Amino acid sequence: MAKTWISMYLPPDINPAQASIAYGSRALPKLNEELQSDDLRTRQKALMALCDLMHDPEHVYVAIDIGCLASLRTLLRDTNHVVRIKTTEVLSIMATHNVGRDGFLKHNIILALSHLLNDPQPACRQNLHLAFKHLSQVPSGAKGIVHSGLIPSLVRKLHREEESIQATLLDTLAACLQEDATEALSSRVVPFLKEKLLSPNDTIRCKAARTLIAVSIPLEGKKQIWRYDVIPLLVHLLQDQVEEVKANAAGALMYATVTTEGKYAALDAEAIQPLLGLLLSSLQKARLNAIKALTMLAEAPEGRRMLKANVHNFRALERDPSEAVQRAARVAIKVIEWKP
């Protein structure tokens, strides 16, 4: 049984690493003040508390309203690495919410974050790239990243970072390049992606192929893909173990074969057979991309000749459960059987 004496000491801190969160609406203003304090421990404890609070979108909104982002921005340049790691973590959590993303764009956090690209702490960089990735999921965020001119530095980072960070980076790049790929294309993203396609890591290959899809949408991207001989590599990837990689490779091929040179390069690399194999894949994305790629190839006379024998596959696909696949199969049949 506990003793009856009322202890002279304060009750023990349940979590000494976290600042105590004030009640109700005073929580965030108080944390904001603690963030700006001069004492290191206060700042660290306030950051830990903020991390927990930021999972709730209401709190994110209130935090941005009272101007937490300005104090967080100052803390990004702090000399203590724990502070920086925690700040980037808070920012990445805030970026998962739409309010947070809007706040980022308004308060120009992207630029402040970009100073940390060369941070010595890997955890810090990881969080930073997570924040960018979440930011780029939304078109305005992706536009913001593109406008701030970060794409060339991100592309260069692709080379030097560790694998886990590379995966996040590739995701960010894929989303940003769907917005505007011109800057990336001028900073040699295609050779880098080509290397990544050969990486032993599955996720990296998968994401690299997805980024290549985004790259090959504009015409300049298609030209570069053909020039750097990525098409044979993509055809080789069509026989990869992982379904996702195959699907993404088919997608990249689908875009790259829109140009005539791409078509003939793919035909030279004998892309038709693997693509036909992909038509029976379990992943809907793979089937769709394969049908589209074969449609592109059927525009060329040689491709049409080869595919005429395989029209029955497409007819089978017309009865596929997904509507998009049915439509694509019908278009493919139309193209194959077209007479000039």
Next chain:
Amino acid sequence: MPGATMPGAASGTMSTTYTYTSRPRAPPCRLRYSMSQPPDEPLPFGNIMYDRRVVRGNTYALQRGHAIDEHAQKLQETKKRVAAKRRAQEQLRPHTPEPVEGRKHVDVQTELYLEEIADRIIEADMECQTDAFLDKPPTPLFIPAKTGQDVATQIEEGELFDFDLEVKPMLEVLVGKTIEQALLEVMEEEELADLRATQHEYEELRNVELAEVQRLEEQERRHREEKERRKQQQWEVMQKHQETAQKIAARAFSQRYLSDLLPSVFGSLKDGGYFFDPVERDIELGFLPWLMNEVDKTIEHSMVGRTVLDMLIREVVERRLATYERKEDKHPFLSPEEVPGIPGPLRDPTMGYGFQEQRPLPSADVPYDKLMEEEEEEEDPIGLRRSLGRGEQLQDRESWEG
């Protein structure tokens, strides 16, 4: 070294009582050579037996030796100075003048009650004695004064709390908060994963549609280009056709045009006289002009002759006329037949040869005839009736002619 209150030291203000306490400590030794105290190093202990400052010998006959420390020295010096000053001032102070010769100054008491001044001090003996030692009574119990209020508590039955019961809600809150946070995070992750999945699906569809659009665009472009190329080719073919047709037409036309070039050339040259028979030419150029010249000359000769003849005849006729006129003046009778006859033959030869020089003469004759007739008519209205008849009129005419 600090000791009791110094005579010269300032003892502070009158309001606070001055107290001084110090812990007992061993006196530091003073080296003979260093007069000042070294502040940094710990002061080494000195042997009290050999300390100069400890007074030795009789204490009842205190001899003030030479003061070692400078404070006393300074005090002594100041005292000396003060004394010297006082002495100096004494000398300067005006004293009572010296007694006059034969007199002596004597001190006299001037107070009301006189006092006997004697050298001997009045002494009285006093003595004092302490009591014999008594037992110290026991110290009274020190009970401090009571302050504050008296409070009493009493824990009744059942007021003490049961930890297990009490801790439950607190634990619930703690655990609840943690789990809530965790749930929130997990839900967030799930939501994000869900969003990502829908995003991926949408992205696939979008990619497919975009690829379709691009393919159609490409197809359109190719068809258009093909069409353009074919049109271009067709146009070129047509151009060539046209050109060839024009060439052929031009060729045919020029052939036809030039077909009778040769004969026409020859014809025109021949017409131009470029082809000539030299003998004929020679005859034409040489012989015939000469022949014509000669013919001309011959004709001219005859003409000249005739002209000369004409002139001669004229001269003769004129002379004759003149002669006849002279004669008429004398004889105004003349045959009218001869007179018109003369201009008649005069006229005929002139008309016959077509000489231009003769023409003005007949033309001059004609107006003269007319003039004559006019004059005749003029004369008639004037009223000059000549009864000469025609013959006379003829005469007049003749006279004018002559």
